[in-house]
Amino acid sequence: MSSTVRVHLKGVVDNSYDIVIGTSLRQALRDIANDFRDASKFIITDSNVKSHYGGIFNNKLFRILTVPAGERSKDRKTKEYLEDRLLSLRADRNSLIIALGGGVIGDLAGFVAATFMRGIPYIQIPTTLLAQVDSSIGGKVAINHPLGKNLIGAFYQPKKVYIDTGTLKTLPEKEFPNGMAEVIKYGAILDIQLFNFLEKNHKQILKRDRSSLTRIIKRCCQLKKMIVHQDERETGLRRILNFGHTVGHAIEALSNYRIGHGEAIAMGMVAEAKLSYALGMINYDDITRLSRLLQAYGLPITIPSRFTLKQLLRATLHDKKIKQGTVQYTLLEKIGKAKVGVQLTLKEVEQHLNR
Numbered sequence: 482m483s484s485t486v487r488v489h490l491k492g493v494v495d496n497s498y499d500i501v502i503g504t505s506l507r508q509a510l511r512d513i514a515n516d517f518r519d520a521s522k523f524i525i526t527d528s529n530v531k532s533h534y535g536g537i538f539n540n541k542l543f544r545i546l547t548v549p550a551g552e553r554s555k556d557r558k559t560k561e562y563l564e565d566r567l568l569s570l571r572a573d574r575n576s577l578i579i580a581l582g583g584g585v586i587g588d589l590a591g592f593v594a595a596t597f598m599r600g601i602p603y604i605q606i607p608t609t610l611l612a613q614v615d616s617s618i619g620g621k622v623a624i625n626h627p628l629g630k631n632l633i634g635a636f637y638q639p640k641k642v643y644i645d646t647g648t649l650k651t652l653p654e655k656e657f658p659n660g661m662a663e664v665i666k667y668g669a670i671l672d673i674q675l676f677n678f679l680e681k682n683h684k685q686i687l688k689r690d691r692s693s694l695t696r697i698i699k700r701c702c703q704l705k706k707m708i709v710h711q712d713e714r715e716t717g718l719r720r721i722l723n724f725g726h727t728v729g730h731a732i733e734a735l736s737n738y739r740i741g742h743g744e745a746i747a748m749g750m751v752a753e754a755k756l757s758y759a760l761g762m763i764n765y766d767d768i769t770r771l772s773r774l775l776q777a778y779g780l781p782i783t784i785p786s787r788f789t790l791k792q793l794l795r796a797t798l799h800d801k802k803i804k805q806g807t808v809q810y811t812l813l814e815k816i817g818k819a820k821v822g823v824q825l826t827l828k829e830v831e832q833h834l835n836r
């Protein structure tokens with residue numbers, strides 16, 4: 482049975498929407514066909530997701546537009562290709578875009594929807610763990626620029642999010658830890674009970690037991706909704722989600738993106754927990770607990786020695802969270818609680834992490 486988490490976003494316009502968790506792709510399809518009866522409907526997906534699930538959507542009510550799988554598709558060329566296709570297929574202001582895939586598709590299709598004819602509605606159907614717990618919720622959509630990731634984007638909320646946890650069965654082994662790193666992050670910064678659950682149930686979760694996965698995905702959606710609700714445009718509290726990401730992004734960049742996002746964030750979380758400890762904010766036991774949990778899910782905790790601390794810290798300067806020569810960190814106060822906007826100079830971070 483499915484359950485619903487509502488994201489309330491009532492500003493000048495009402496951008497609220499439902500996240501339906503535990504539905505099936507077929508049911509989502511029926512709901513969309515009903516709710517958007519008069520709209521022409523375009524599914525944007527990637528080659529891998531299409532090969533697994535394209536058959537379900539092979540229906541005359543939906544047009545499928547497919548792009549190659551992978552981060553490279555989150556670029557201007559692919560965005561143009563999709564816009565050209567939409568125009569040639571006579572999409573108009575009443576059309577609907579459905580993003581079916583992982584975070585790449587969600588970000589790309591959402592960004593196309595945000596600007597096509599000054600914005601048309603879109604729906605997210607996330608199919609990776611990362612997209613189900615994180616990227617499909619909150620309305621951050623973007624494409625990459627050769628100078629950096631996500632440099633061209635918008636805040637643009639979907640009309641609905643449908644999560645079929647069954648799609649995680651076909652997710653390749655190497656993709657699962659990317660999502661788990663984010664799930665562990667939610668526990669570490671916001672919810673000790675989630676953290677405890679992840680500790681106790683790692684065997685079932687790693688086997689992708691559907692009821693455990695549904696439970697943690699629902700909890701993560703609730704937590705993300707709570708944050709987005711209070712800070713839709715990332716001016717304050719939403720930065721809490723950056724825990725592990727300042728050092729993590731630096732590791733990703735230094736490795737030329739050969740180290741996966743989840744692995745880099747895991748190492749980043751441990752480094753930032755060490756920083757929290759050095760600043761007297763947490764106990765050493767908290768670092769140990771966090772490290773053990775990450776390792777239980779097959780995530781690395783030690784930054785490769787080929788990256789020096791100096792190189793790493795210089796790379797944090799490319800992050801968007803820099804303010805007047807200081808880097809803003811989200812640090813831990815204890816497991817389940819974090820503090821945003823801790824401003825530290827490179828020298829301070831170097832001294833603390835060198836100990």
Ligand SMILES: NC(=O)c1ccc[n+]([C@@H]2O[C@H](COP(=O)([O-])OP(=O)(O)OC[C@H]3O[C@@H](n4cnc5c(N)ncnc54)[C@H](O)[C@@H]3O)[C@@H](O)[C@H]2O)c1
Pocket residue numbers: 527528529530533550551552555582583584585586588608609610611612615616617618619620621622630631648649650651652653656659
């Ligand atoms: N908008 C946000 O708030 C936000 C947050 C975090 C990350 N992101 C973005 O998300 C992207 C990463 O997302 P991702 O990790 O989901 O990667 P992804 O979309 O590239 O998916 C990973 C791989 O899994 C395949 N795949 C997807 N679902 C599948 C399924 N059910 N079965 C089999 N294969 C499947 C894809 O084809 C791809 O090869 C990055 O571009 C990142 O910047 C955005």
